[in-house]
Amino acid sequence: MNEITRRPTRTGTAMSLSAAGFATLSLAFAAEMAAAGALVATVVLAAGLVRGSRRVLDAAGGLFFLSLAIGGVSGPGPESLLLAAIASILAWDLGENALSVGDHLGREADTTRLEVVHAATTLVVLTVGAGVVYGIAAVASGGQPIAAVVLLVLGAVALVSGVRR
Amino acid sequence: MTRRFDTQRWVGIEGLVLIAAAAGVFTREPSLFLLAGLGVVLLGYVRIAAVPEVSLDVARTLSDSTPAPDDDIEVTLRVTNDGSRTLFDLRIIDCVPPGLAVSDGPARLGTALRPGATATVTYTVTAIRGEHTWDETTIIVRDPSGAVECREMEHTETTMRCEPELAATADLPLRGLTSKYAGRVETNVPGSGLEFASIREYRHGDPIRRIDWNRRARTGTLATVQFREERAASVVLVVDTRTEAHVAPDADDETAVERCVDAASIAVPALLDSGDSVGVAAFGPEECWLAPSSGSAHRARARRLFATHPAFAPTPPEKAFFPSVAMRRLRRRLSSDAQVIFCTPLADDYAVSVARRLEAYDHAVTIVSPDPTTTRTAGSRLARLERELRLRELRRSGLRVVDWGDEPFAVALSRAESGWMR
Numbered sequence: 001m002n003e004i005t006r007r008p009t010r011t012g013t014a015m016s017l018s019a020a021g022f023a024t025l026s027l028a029f030a031a032e033m034a035a036a037g038a039l040v041a042t043v044v045l046a047a048g049l050v051r052g053s054r055r056v057l058d059a060a061g062g063l064f065f066l067s068l069a070i071g072g073v074s075g076p077g078p079e080s081l082l083l084a085a086i087a088s089i090l091a092w093d094l095g096e097n098a099l100s101v102g103d104h105l106g107r108e109a110d111t112t113r114l115e116v117v118h119a120a121t122t123l124v125v126l127t128v129g130a131g132v133v134y135g136i137a138a139v140a141s142g143g144q145p146i147a148a149v150v151l152l153v154l155g156a157v158a159l160v161s162g163v164r165r
Numbered sequence: 166m167t168r169r170f171d172t173q174r175w176v177g178i179e180g181l182v183l184i185a186a187a188a189g190v191f192t193r194e195p196s197l198f199l200l201a202g203l204g205v206v207l208l209g210y211v212r213i214a215a216v217p218e219v220s221l222d223v224a225r226t227l228s229d230s231t232p233a234p235d236d237d238i239e240v241t242l243r244v245t246n247d248g249s250r251t252l253f254d255l256r257i258i259d260c261v262p263p264g265l266a267v268s269d270g271p272a273r274l275g276t277a278l279r280p281g282a283t284a285t286v287t288y289t290v291t292a293i294r295g296e297h298t299w300d301e302t303t304i305i306v307r308d309p310s311g312a313v314e315c316r317e318m319e320h321t322e323t324t325m326r327c328e329p330e331l332a333a334t335a336d337l338p339l340r341g342l343t344s345k346y347a348g349r350v351e352t353n354v355p356g357s358g359l360e361f362a363s364i365r366e367y368r369h370g371d372p373i374r375r376i377d378w379n380r381r382a383r384t385g386t387l388a389t390v391q392f393r394e395e396r397a398a399s400v401v402l403v404v405d406t407r408t409e410a411h412v413a414p415d416a417d418d419e420t421a422v423e424r425c426v427d428a429a430s431i432a433v434p435a436l437l438d439s440g441d442s443v444g445v446a447a448f449g450p451e452e453c454w455l456a457p458s459s460g461s462a463h464r465a466r467a468r469r470l471f472a473t474h475p476a477f478a479p480t481p482p483e484k485a486f487f488p489s490v491a492m493r494r495l496r497r498r499l500s501s502d503a504q505v506i507f508c509t510p511l512a513d514d515y516a517v518s519v520a521r522r523l524e525a526y527d528h529a530v531t532i533v534s535p536d537p538t539t540t541r542t543a544g545s546r547l548a549r550l551e552r553e554l555r556l557r558e559l560r561r562s563g564l565r566v567v568d569w570g571d572e573p574f575a576v577a578l579s580r581a582e583s584g585w586m587r
Binding site for chain 1: 172174179181182183184185186188189190192194195196197198199200201202203205206207208209210212253254255256258270271273274275276277305309310311
């Protein structure tokens with residue numbers, strides 16, 4: 001007894017893999033290629049959680065991004081793409097959180113509350129954010145010059161990066 | 166003591182946002198701009214995140230602060246959020262004193278705390294001899310996104326004192342060196358006592374009870390019967406507490422020092438009960454000396470000493486050790502009629518030389534040696550052989566040795582006793 005198992009927590013692993021599965025599912029209705037990519041990313045994510053490796057988790061995050069980009073290009077509805085994006089960001093975030101909690105507290109400690117709260121806040125922020133983005137896109141759809149949109153994104157990134165912590 | 170730092174969790178999000186936007190420009194696909202937009206939202210969430218001022222109240226309670234050895238003690242740690250902001254990500258790690266083992270439930274918790282709310286960590290430790298102090302609790306707080314982390318040490322001192330009862334479960338036979346007081350060690354000095362020694366010619370003043378009346382009837386001359394006189398001994402228990410003695414067969418097992426102290430705390434009451442005066446000394450970096458004496462106050466002092474003196478702590482000492490200085494100090498303190506019971510695992514040759522030198526200075530030495538060796542690997546078998554050679558060398562030089570393996574101390578003692586010459 002009382003050896004600390006410094007591995008990703010079970011709760012976090014379960015939540016992360018569920019989110020990854022949901023991301024794969026929501027892409028599957030729109031674009032097969034993207035869904036296949038998301039499936040590979042899910043497998044890599046699971047491997048990263050089993051091995052407890054941050055690098056593998058980040059690789060899984062990259063693969064998710066790639067599948068989302070493919071999904072965006074092959075043109076499913078923006079709704080399912082946003083849904084998949086929320087789910088995949090959540091999957092990576094919860095996986096990484098499970099890794100760090102496991103590293104700090106070990107598998108035996110009770111961490112359910114911490115991880116559920118973390119999942120809930122991330123989910124709320126992403127859902128509200130996606131709603132806002134979708135709303136803006138719906139209101140201002142059609143007719144904008146592409147350069148304006150690009151400059152908008154660039155400006156937003158620069159502004160947000162400048163915010164002091 | 167607070168440290169705040171960036172966990173570098175979300176590094177690279179900016180890059181992904183720009184790549185998504187660029188891909189959108191390239192393909193003229195609006196969905197990709199939505200992706201980039203969601204990325205910007207996430208970036209904003211991460212950038213505005215901050216850890217609020219952490220103000221926690223930590224309280225620790227023990228189910229029993231003066232337990233007996235091997236009791237299970239429940240430790241309850243209550244952490245209350247005194248601040249005005251919710252802590253979304255709170256990780257609590259209680260630092261258990263070295264030497265104590267957690268037997269049930271981890272001393273760690275991850276939770277979220279609203280202002281005024283209390284989180285409770287409960288775990289069980291198994292008490293062992295000594296004074297144990299809890300002090301630090303590590304608190305790790307992260308903001309909801311996990312981008313900023315803040316570490317703090319909360320200091321809450323809680324002390325548990327575990328004093329074993331000194332119980333005489335085995336009688337330790339002593340050697341012939343005695344003081345001038347009456348006791349139970351049989352000497353070769355003729356006088357009053359129980360065991361017959363000799364008969365000598367009657368001298369004026371001999372007690373009438375000891376006149377050999379049979380001989381008087383047979384031959385008509387007066388003779389006096391002499392018995393072996395019984396006297397009390399002055400004994401000093403020297404416990405080897407050097408780093409070399411902190412050895413155990415397995416990482417989870419009792420160290421040899423622990424077992425030495427166990428043997429000493431069996432021997433002290435046994436010797437005190439038989440009227441001998443008993444002292445205690447530690448041979449190690451941490452100095453400890455209790456001069457030989459007797460009585461119930463002395464017994465209580467010895468008990469307190471074994472339980473709480475840092476010299477007998479279950480973890481190896483950190484101070485530097487100067488063996489020749491310690492040896493000289495010990496010799497100066499030992500009175501000339503003091504016997505020595507040296508408790509040592511004999512894990513190195515220096516212990517042997519200490520025993521032989523004390524014997525050479527006429528302190529009749531008895532060695533009590535708990536066996537810390539195993540036969541698992543070639544190295545440990547070699548260590549066992551070396552220890553056996555040391556035991557043999559000591560026996561050859563006329564010292565009494567109790568080799569104490571896994572059996573109870575009394576069993577080891579009676580086995581050793583059968584091999585000793587009276």
